[in-house]
Amino acid sequence: MSLPSDLLDRFDEIIEKRGYSSRSEALRDAIRNYIVNYEWMNEVQGERVGVISLVYEHDQRGLADDLTEIQHRHIGLITSSVHVHLDHENCLEIIVLHGDGEAIRQVAETVMALKGVKYVKLNAISPGTNYRQLP
Ligand code: NI
Numbered sequence: 001m002s003l004p005s006d007l008l009d010r011f012d013e014i015i016e017k018r019g020y021s022s023r024s025e026a027l028r029d030a031i032r033n034y035i036v037n038y039e040w041m042n043e044v045q046g047e048r049v050g051v052i053s054l055v056y057e058h059d060q061r062g063l064a065d066d067l068t069e070i071q072h073r074h075i076g077l078i079t080s081s082v083h084v085h086l087d088h089e090n091c092l093e094i095i096v097l098h099g100d101g102e103a104i105r106q107v108a109e110t111v112m113a114l115k116g117v118k119y120v121k122l123n124a125i126s127p128g129t130n131y132r133q134l135p
Pocket residue numbers: 058083084085086090091092
């Protein structure tokens with residue numbers, strides 16, 4: 001396994017602040033969180049409104065084109081998207097989707113696997129839920 005040193009430095013900083021006794025323990029927790037998130041994403045089924053937030057390096061070769069291509073391919077699923085230029089290197093994109101939960105999850109997973117994408121978060125809600133009745 002190889003990791004960029006700045007990523008590992010940041011990880012070490014965080015685990016020190018959180019009081020982990022070892023990097024191995026923190027890695028085990030990180031992997032567990034990854035699995036929980038994967039399992040949660042697999043349960044996204046039926047009609048959903050989804051929000052995919054992603055941060056990516058805009059100068060990663062071909063990445064901006066791939067992201068545009070993916071969105072054009074799912075034009076019936078995507079309601080809108082917002083692009084924010086965060087700084088010289090990074091862009092934030094928020095994609096709102098409405099349709100089949102599994103299709104929404106697949107878009108999120110496709111985006112996650114692209115090189116240069118640093119962060120992806122999927123939120124999915126059921127449009128039929130009566131939120132007024134929730135406590
Ligand atoms: Ni940008």
